[in-house]
Each structure stands twice: as C-alpha cells, then as structure tokens.
Amino acid sequence: MSHITVWYDGACPLCIREIALMRKLDRRETITFIDIATPAASCPLDRQLMLDRFHASEDGRLLSGAAAFAAMWRAIPILRPIGLLARLPGVLTVLEALYKQFLKVRPHIQKRLKPID
Template sequence: MTELTVWYDGGCPLCRREIALMQRLDRAEAITFVDVNKADGGSCPIDRADLLARFHARENGVLLSGAAAFAAMWRAIPRLRWLGLVAKAPGMLPLLEQAYRVFLRIRPRLQRLARKAEQNAA
C-alpha cells in the first residue's frame, strides 16, 4: 500500500474546496491531508512558505512537488487513478508541470474571486 501525505493551504479557498473534494473521493482514507496553517513545524518536511507556494505530497517517503504531487494524489484515489497513471506516461508530467506553472500565475486572482464568493455567500 502506498503511503501518501498531502500538504495544503487551509487558508486558501481554492485549496480548501479542492481538498474537500479529494477527501470525499478518498473513501479508503489512503491519504493523510495536512493543513499547513494548522500543522506544527515538525509535521512539515520543508519550509512553510515553500509548502504554501506549491502543492506538495510525500509518496512512500519521496517528497513531490507541483504536478508530480497532484499525480500521486490522483493515483491514491480509485476514481482518479487513471489520471495519475496517464501522468506517468512519457512526456506527460512535464506538460502537466507547465500547466501547473500557468495556474500558479493566475492563482492569486482566482483566490480573490473565491474569497469574494465566500464572503457574499455568508
């Protein structure tokens, strides 16, 4: 069985929504989800700022970042396993990483929109 830990930004409305979905899909509870904002320093494998800047996961003791971390998370969830396996195909991970880097550039705007939506819903 794969050991997988995922660190996420619980202060980010986008991250909270995505992780909530992943937690619902992870019916076997195969993934340990760690909110970086609530974690003690000992549970974080690298600097907190680095964890907040990019998505990170540890799969069987190997720290992954960006698209590789997403692919590991997908592989751990039966309904998304196919997507994680596609990411392992030759040339796919670099393409996914490029897409992830584009997302990182627009993420601050998306976060602002999500925060406004949360405030309007409250």
C-alpha cells in the same frame, strides 16, 4: 498500496474546496491531509515554500507540483487513471508546465472565492 501525505494551505479558499473534494473521493482514506496554515503543522520543507507549491509524499518520497497531484490522483480510484497517465514519458512535463501557468492565475482565483464557513 501507496500511502500519500498531502500538505495544503488551509487559509486558501481554493485549496479548501479542492481538498474537500479529494477527501470525499478518498473513500479508502489512504491520504493524510495536513493543513500547513496551522502553525503547529509539521512541514518537511520551509513552510512558505510549501504554501507556494502543492506538495505530497508518496511512499516517503517528497513530490511537488504536478508530480504531487499525480501521486494524490493515483491514491483515489476514480482519478487513478489520470495519475497513472502522468507516469508516461512526457506527460508529467506537460502537466508541470500547465501547473506553472495555473500558479500565475491562482492569486486572482483565490481573491474571487469566498471563504467556506
């Protein structure tokens, strides 16, 4: 079983909601979630770079974007089939293209979401 580390923006209402869902689904607690909005948090790369794109580590290999999401999904039993599908030729390329499009609208979505208390 792989161990996954996920770095997320704890100051982002969208990210907070997504990570809350992933924590619920991660019943085996195989994922370590690190809030990089906290100044004391350790980042393997430049903090701003990590805030700009989703990052995860799977078995010590740093991943970004769609590949990072796929690694996280593989660690969660109900999402594992989607994560495994991302390993098929061409699928990750499509997912990454979709992720890049999402990054363009993410600021607009973030502005519309109210912070979670």
